[in-house]
Amino acid sequence: MSADSPVAGEGSVRADRLAQLRAAAPWDVLIIGGGATGLGCAVDAAARGYKTLLIERGDFASGTSSRSTKLIHGGVRYLRQGDLALVRHALQERASLLDNAPGLVRPLAFVIPARSWLARLYYAAGLKLYDLLAGARNPAASRLLDRQQTLAALPGLRAEQVCGGVEYHDAQFDDARLAIALMRTASDLGAVCLNYLPLTGLMKKAGRISGAQLQDAETGETFHVDARVVINATGVYADAVRRMDAPEAAPRLTHSQGIHLVLDADFLPGTSALLVPETADGRVMFAIPWLGKVLIGTTETERDDLPEEPLPFADEVDFLLRTAAGVLARPPQRSDIRSAFAGLRPLLDPGHAGHGQPGHSAGLSREHSVQVSESGLVTISGGKWTTYRWMAEQVVDQAALVGGLPVARCTTRTLKLRGAECAGEGMAPYGKDAALLLAGLPGHGVYLCAGLPYTEAMVRFACRYESARTIEDILARRTRLLFIDALAAESAIDRVGEILAEERVVLPSDLPALRERARACARRYRLG
Numbered sequence: 001m002s003a004d005s006p007v008a009g010e011g012s013v014r015a016d017r018l019a020q021l022r023a024a025a026p027w028d029v030l031i032i033g034g035g036a037t038g039l040g041c042a043v044d045a046a047a048r049g050y051k052t053l054l055i056e057r058g059d060f061a062s063g064t065s066s067r068s069t070k071l072i073h074g075g076v077r078y079l080r081q082g083d084l085a086l087v088r089h090a091l092q093e094r095a096s097l098l099d100n101a102p103g104l105v106r107p108l109a110f111v112i113p114a115r116s117w118l119a120r121l122y123y124a125a126g127l128k129l130y131d132l133l134a135g136a137r138n139p140a141a142s143r144l145l146d147r148q149q150t151l152a153a154l155p156g157l158r159a160e161q162v163c164g165g166v167e168y169h170d171a172q173f174d175d176a177r178l179a180i181a182l183m184r185t186a187s188d189l190g191a192v193c194l195n196y197l198p199l200t201g202l203m204k205k206a207g208r209i210s211g212a213q214l215q216d217a218e219t220g221e222t223f224h225v226d227a228r229v230v231i232n233a234t235g236v237y238a239d240a241v242r243r244m245d246a247p248e249a250a251p252r253l254t255h256s257q258g259i260h261l262v263l264d265a266d267f268l269p270g271t272s273a274l275l276v277p278e279t280a281d282g283r284v285m286f287a288i289p290w291l292g293k294v295l296i297g298t299t300e301t302e303r304d305d306l307p308e309e310p311l312p313f314a315d316e317v318d319f320l321l322r323t324a325a326g327v328l329a330r331p332p333q334r335s336d337i338r339s340a341f342a343g344l345r346p347l348l349d350p351g352h353a354g355h356g357q358p359g360h361s362a363g364l365s366r367e368h369s370v371q372v373s374e375s376g377l378v379t380i381s382g383g384k385w386t387t388y389r390w391m392a393e394q395v396v397d398q399a400a401l402v403g404g405l406p407v408a409r410c411t412t413r414t415l416k417l418r419g420a421e422c423a424g425e426g427m428a429p430y431g432k433d434a435a436l437l438l439a440g441l442p443g444h445g446v447y448l449c450a451g452l453p454y455t456e457a458m459v460r461f462a463c464r465y466e467s468a469r470t471i472e473d474i475l476a477r478r479t480r481l482l483f484i485d486a487l488a489a490e491s492a493i494d495r496v497g498e499i500l501a502e503e504r505v506v507l508p509s510d511l512p513a514l515r516e517r518a519r520a521c522a523r524r525y526r527l528g
Contacts (some may be wrong), residue, residue: 057198067343228404348382
C-alpha cells in the first residue's frame with residue numbers, strides 16, 4: 001500500500017507496516033531513531049534500493065529535531081570559531097535543500113545591527129567570507145546598511161546606539177514538517193517507517209550485530225527483526241544504544257540544552273530576522289519571524305541528565321528576556337511568552353571521545369562522526385539539522401560496507417522531497433495531491449482555533465497519511481500549534497481527541513488519559 005492510499009484510518013496503514021515486520025526475510029538496513037539524521041538515512045538507503053526499516057520509540061522528530069531554531073544555515077558563529085570546513089559543507093547543504101524542498105525551506109534575510117563603524121566593518125568582512133564559502137548558490141550577497149536602512153529592516157529594534165548594520169541571507173524552515181516530509185519521501189521510496197516502536201535489545205550472531213528486538217508501545221507486541229546492518233541514529237541517546245551493544249563503551253557525547261521563546265509578531269515587525277552577535281553565554285541570539293510569530297533563541301546549558309521532556313530553566317528564560325530587552329524597543333515580559341520549549345543537543349566532545357579534556361558546550365562545534373563498533377553497529381554522533389543529508393550519505397556509505405550490501409550511488413543531493421512540487425502554493429507540507437485530499441476530508445475550512453491556519457481536515461490528514469498517533473503528535477508536529485501558542489493549543493485538545501477517535505487511531509475509552517497528557521504538555525509549553 002502506498003503512503004497515500006485511501007484508508008478509513010491510520011490504524012490499517014500501521015497494521016500493514018507491522019505485518020511487514022513479521023515477514024521472515026531480513027532487512028538490508030535497520031535504522032534506530034526517527035529524528036532528522038535517522039529519517040535522512042532512511043531516504044538515502046531506500047533511494048539506493050536497500051530494503052529499509054526505520055523505527056522510533058516516540059513520534060517522528062519528537063525530540064531535538066522539532067525543537068531547533070528553525071534555521072538551515074552555515075553557522076555564523078562557527079565562522080567566528082574558524083571552522084571553515086563545517087561552514088562550507090553546511091552552506092552547500094543549504095543550497096541543496098533550497099532546491100529540493102523549496103516549499104519547506106526558504107531564504108531569509110538577517111540583519112546584524114552595529115553600535116560602531118568598526119564593528120560594522122568587522123561584521124561585513126566576516127560575512128563576505130560567508131558569501132565566498134557559499135559560492136554561486138548563495139541566495140543573495142551580504143551588504144552594508146546605514147542607520148536608516150537598519151532601522152527600516154528591523155522596525156522593532158531599539159534605535160539608540162545603532163549606527164548601521166549588515167544584511168546577509170540564510171534559510172528558514174519548519175523542522176517538524178520537514179521531518180514528516182522525509183518520512184513520507186522514504187515511504188514513497190519503499191522504506192517502512194514506524195513510530196512508537198522502541199528498541200528493547202540488539203541481537204547478535206557469532207559476535208556480530210544481526211538485528212534488534214522491538215516492542216510496539218501501543219500493544220506490547222514484540223518483534224525480533226533480522227538486518228544485515230543496524231544504524232544507531234538516536235541523537236542524544238546514541239551512547240545509550242552503544243552501551244546496549246558494548247556495556248563498556250566510553251561516552252562520545254556531551255549534551256546541552258537550548259531553549260526558545262515565542263512572542264507575538266509586533267515585538268519585531270517585518271520580514272527580516274535579527275542576529276545579536278554577542279551574548280553573555282558566548283553564543284549568538286536570533287529573533288526570527290516564524291509562522292506569524294517571533295521566535296527568540298537560544299541558550300547553551302550543559303546537562304548530564306537526558307529527560308524525555310526537557311523544560312526551560314527559569315534562568316534561561318530570564319536570560320533570553322533580558323537579552324531581548326537590550327535590543328528590542330518593546331522589552332518582552334514573561335507574560336508575553338506564547339510558547340516556550342527546550343531541546344537537547346548531542347555534541348561530539350573530543351574529551352569524551354578520548355582526545356583530550358571535555359570542553360564547555362558553547363565552544364563545541366556541530367561536527368559529526370561515524371563510528372563502527374567491533375560487532376558492526378554503525379553509530380552517527382553529533383551534527384545538526386542543516387547537514388542531515390550529508391551525514392546520512394556518509395552513514396549509509398559505511399553501513400553498506402559493514403552489511404556487505406550491493407554498491408549503490410547516493411542520489412539524495414538532487415532528490416526532490418515530498419511536497420517540493422508545491423512550492424509557493426501553501427500546500428508544500430502535504431504533497432501535490434494535498435489540495436484535493438484536504439478539500440475532500442471532513443472539516444475542510446473548519447479551524448481548530450480562531451486566527452490560526454489549522455483545520456480539522458489537517459488533523460484527519462495527519463491521522464490517515466502522516467502516522468499521527470496522539471494529540472501531541474497533532475498539536476506539536478503535524479500542526480505547530482503548541483509551538484506558536486500553547487494556550488490556543490490547549491483549547492483544541494478535546495476536538496483533536498474526538499477526531500483521533502473518529503479516525504480509529506485511538507479508542508474512545510483512551511481519550512481521557514490522552515487528553516490529560518496533552519493538557520500537561522500544553523502547560524509545559526506555556527510555562528504553567
